[in-house]
Amino acid sequence: MLSFSNLRLRRGPRVLIDGLSATIHRGQRVGFVGRNGTGKSSLFAMILGDLQPDQGDVSMPKNLTIATVAQEMPHTDQPAIEYVLDGDAELRAVEAALVEAEIVHDADAIAHGHERLHAIGGYAASARAARMLDGLGFKPDQINNPVDSFSGGWRMRLNLARVLMTRADLMLLDEPTNHLDIDAVVWLQNWLLAYEGTLLTISHDREFLDAICTHTLHLAELKATLYTGNYSQFERLRAERMAQQAAISAAQQRTIAHLQSFVDRFKASAAKARLAQSRVKMIERIKLVAPVVADSEFSFDFPAPDKLPSPLIRLHDAAVGYCERTVLSGIKLSLEPGQRIGLVGPNGEGKSTLVKLLAGELDIRNGEMTRHPDLRVGYFAQHQLEQLNPDASPLDHFKELDPKKGEQELRGVLGGFNFVGDRVFEKVGPFSGGEKARLALAMVVYRKPNLLLLDEPTNHLDLDMRQALEIALSDFDGAVVLVSHDRHLVGATCDQLVRVCDGVVGEFDGDLDAYAKWLSSRGNTPRNEGGGKSSERSPRQNDKAAKKQERALRETLKQAEAEMEQLQKAMQQADAEVAAPGFFNQDKFKVLAATQRQSEARRKLDEAEARWLAAAEAVEALAN
Numbered sequence: 001m002l003s004f005s006n007l008r009l010r011r012g013p014r015v016l017i018d019g020l021s022a023t024i025h026r027g028q029r030v031g032f033v034g035r036n037g038t039g040k041s042s043l044f045a046m047i048l049g050d051l052q053p054d055q056g057d058v059s060m061p062k063n064l065t066i067a068t069v070a071q072e073m074p075h076t077d078q079p080a081i082e083y084v085l086d087g088d089a090e091l092r093a094v095e096a097a098l099v100e101a102e103i104v105h106d107a108d109a110i111a112h113g114h115e116r117l118h119a120i121g122g123y124a125a126s127a128r129a130a131r132m133l134d135g136l137g138f139k140p141d142q143i144n145n146p147v148d149s150f151s152g153g154w155r156m157r158l159n160l161a162r163v164l165m166t167r168a169d170l171m172l173l174d175e176p177t178n179h180l181d182i183d184a185v186v187w188l189q190n191w192l193l194a195y196e197g198t199l200l201t202i203s204h205d206r207e208f209l210d211a212i213c214t215h216t217l218h219l220a221e222l223k224a225t226l227y228t229g230n231y232s233q234f235e236r237l238r239a240e241r242m243a244q245q246a247a248i249s250a251a252q253q254r255t256i257a258h259l260q261s262f263v264d265r266f267k268a269s270a271a272k273a274r275l276a277q278s279r280v281k282m283i284e285r286i287k288l289v290a291p292v293v294a295d296s297e298f299s300f301d302f303p304a305p306d307k308l309p310s311p312l313i314r315l316h317d318a319a320v321g322y323c324e325r326t327v328l329s330g331i332k333l334s335l336e337p338g339q340r341i342g343l344v345g346p347n348g349e350g351k352s353t354l355v356k357l358l359a360g361e362l363d364i365r366n367g368e369m370t371r372h373p374d375l376r377v378g379y380f381a382q383h384q385l386e387q388l389n390p391d392a393s394p395l396d397h398f399k400e401l402d403p404k405k406g407e408q409e410l411r412g413v414l415g416g417f418n419f420v421g422d423r424v425f426e427k428v429g430p431f432s433g434g435e436k437a438r439l440a441l442a443m444v445v446y447r448k449p450n451l452l453l454l455d456e457p458t459n460h461l462d463l464d465m466r467q468a469l470e471i472a473l474s475d476f477d478g479a480v481v482l483v484s485h486d487r488h489l490v491g492a493t494c495d496q497l498v499r500v501c502d503g504v505v506g507e508f509d510g511d512l513d514a515y516a517k518w519l520s521s522r523g524n525t526p527r528n529e530g531g532g533k534s535s536e537r538s539p540r541q542n543d544k545a546a547k548k549q550e551r552a553l554r555e556t557l558k559q560a561e562a563e564m565e566q567l568q569k570a571m572q573q574a575d576a577e578v579a580a581p582g583f584f585n586q587d588k589f590k591v592l593a594a595t596q597r598q599s600e601a602r603r604k605l606d607e608a609e610a611r612w613l614a615a616a617e618a619v620e621a622l623a624n
Helices: 040-047 080-085 089-103 107-119 122-135 152-164 182-194 206-212 231-242 246-266 273-294 351-359 394-401 407-416 421-425 433-446 463-474 487-493 512-523 539-579 588-623
Strands: 002-011 014-024 029-033 055-059 066-068 170-174 198-202 215-220 223-228 313-322 325-335 340-344 366-371 377-380 451-455 479-483 496-501 504-508
Touching: 002 040, 014 040, 014 215, 014 223, 029 040, 029 206, 029 231, 040 170, 040 198, 080 122, 080 152, 089 107, 089 122, 107 122, 122 152, 122 182, 152 170, 152 182, 182 206, 182 487, 182 512, 198 206, 206 231, 206 487, 215 231, 223 231, 246 273, 273 463, 273 487, 313 351, 325 351, 325 366, 325 504, 340 351, 340 487, 351 377, 351 451, 351 479, 377 433, 394 407, 394 421, 394 433, 407 433, 433 463, 463 487, 479 487, 487 512, 496 512, 504 512, 539 588
Parallel strands: 029 198, 029 215, 066 170, 170 198, 340 479, 340 496, 377 451, 451 479
Antiparallel strands: 002 014, 002 055, 215 223, 313 325, 313 366, 496 504
16 A cells, blocks of 8 residues: 655655655554654655655655545535535535536437446435534534634645545544544444555544554654554553663652652552552553653643642532523532543533633623632643743743733743753744644643633643643642543543533543543434434333333443453454454454454444443333
8 A cells, every 4th residue: 555665754954754764554543753853744744745765765646546535624605514424525526527527418428427426325425424513513503504604623624534435545633633632533433443455643632542453653762663452552662662672761760769759758648648649550550651752852840839729619509601591500519629521511501611711711690709819820721822922032032921920930931841951942933733732721720720721732742741741730730621532641640531412511430431432422322413303102112112111222222332352352352362462463464353353343342332331221211
C-alpha cells in the first residue's frame, strides 16, 4: 500500500526526518505519534503530494483514492447533509450523469446510472450521511441547516463527516478527535474499526489510539520507527528499551519517592485518604511507563493553594441558562478540596454551561449558590487562547499578570512550561496551538487557585504535555472539575464522574467503560422516528406484547452471557499470548496476527457486553 525507502524530509532549513524506511500494508491502521514539530503533519503532506522528500522514495499504488479532512473552515449556505454527501464524489458524478440522461431521454444511460447507483449504495447515501451526522452529535433538526449557520468547531465536524462519506482506499486523519466530545469519539472509533481501507491518523488521544490502531509510527530525534501494536503496546516496548538507561531509571525512582512520601505521610488521614490513593495509582502507572515520562521535556508542578476552605462551592436546587432558556435545573453539588470530578454527557447538554456557572461567568437563575470567601478559581477554556495578545511575548503576558514579580522569577515559571531561552521574548502570534495552550494553562495556575475548572485543556497538547498535566493534577491539593474528550486523562485523574444530560446534573455510578456502555444502550433505545402517534392497544394486548418482549429480551440476555463467556476465554488466551516473554521478538507476521486477534476479541467482548447491558436495562424497565 505505502512504502518509504531511506526517506529524508525537511521543512525549510530544518530536517524533520532522516533515513525512514518502512512499509504500511493494506488494511492496517497506523497511529503517528511524537512531540509537536517532529514531522507528523509533514509526512501527511508528503503522502498527499504537497511536499517532496529531499532524499529517498515514496511508493504507493496508482489511482489510489486518498481522503483527508480539510483544515480550512467551509463557507457555504449549502445544507449540512448535502455538504457531507459531496464527500462521495462518485455518487455525485452518477447523480449528475443521471440528470443529463433523463433530460435527453437516454434509456441506456438511465439504466446504467441506476445500476451503478445501486452498486455503490447510492439509494441509502442520505440515510448513511444522516447517521454519521447523528453519531458526530448533530441533532436531526440541524442536518438541513446551512453550513454557515454552525460554529467553527461544528463545521470541522462537517469536514470530518464529509471525509467519512468518501469510499477511500487510504484515509489520513490529523487530530480527528480535537473538536469532538467523548460521545462522538466513541462513535468515531467504532466507525473506524469497521473501515476496510488503510488508515493513518495523528492523535494525542491515547485511548483512541489504543482502540483503533494496529501499528504505531513513532517520530523522535529525526527518526521514525514503526512498531506493531497500539499505543500502549508501543509504550511498553519503548519503556523496556529506555529503562536500561541509568539516568532515566534514576529519574523514575525520584518521582516515585516524591509521591510515596506523600502517601506515607497521609495514608492514615481520613481527610487526605483520597489524595493519597490517587498517588498510589500514579506510582503504579509510573512503574510501567516512567522511562517515557522521565524522557519528556515537560515536568511542572501546580503551585500549592494558599488556603483550602471547605466547601469551596455549594449548589442547592440551582438553575442556569442563557437568555430565556434554562439549560440546567435542580443542581445539587458540593465541591471539597481534593475532589476530582469528570463531567460527562452528550454534546450540547450543558457541561460547559455548568463550568461557566462554577467559574462565575454565568449567574444563577434560582436556587442557592454559596461560594467561600477564600475561593480562588483557575478557569481554563479554549476561548482563552483567542484572548492572548498576539503581539506580546510570554514574558509580557506574565508581567501584566503580576507586575511586581521580577523577570527571573517569571522566567522560572515559564521554564516549567518549556518556554526557555529567547522563546520567552518571542511574539505569541506565530506560536502553535499547543504552545498557546501551554501559555494559557501556565497563566491559569500561576494565581494559585484552589479550584481548577478545565474545559477541554488537552486540545493541541501532545502526549508528553498530557502526561505532565496528568502528573501535576494528581499532585494538586485543590479541587478539579474536568471536561475532556481525552478519556485517559479523565480516567487517570478523576475519581468521580458527574453526568450532565437532559437538563439534569447527577453522579454517574461507574467508570468510563460503564459510561461508554450506557451510551451504547442509549443509542440502541427504540425511538418513534416517524413522529406520528402510536396505535392504541387494549390492556390485554399491551400485557401480551410486554410478555413477548420480555421473553425475547431474556433470550438475548442468555445468548449474550454465553457469548461473553466464550469471548472472555478468547480474550484471556490472547492477552496471555501477547504478554508472553519474547513475544515481540518473533516473526512480525505472527506478532501482527496475535495482536489483531487480541483487538478483535476485545471488540467483540465489548459489543456482547453492550448488548447484555441494553437487554438487562430493558428487562428491568419492563419489570418496573
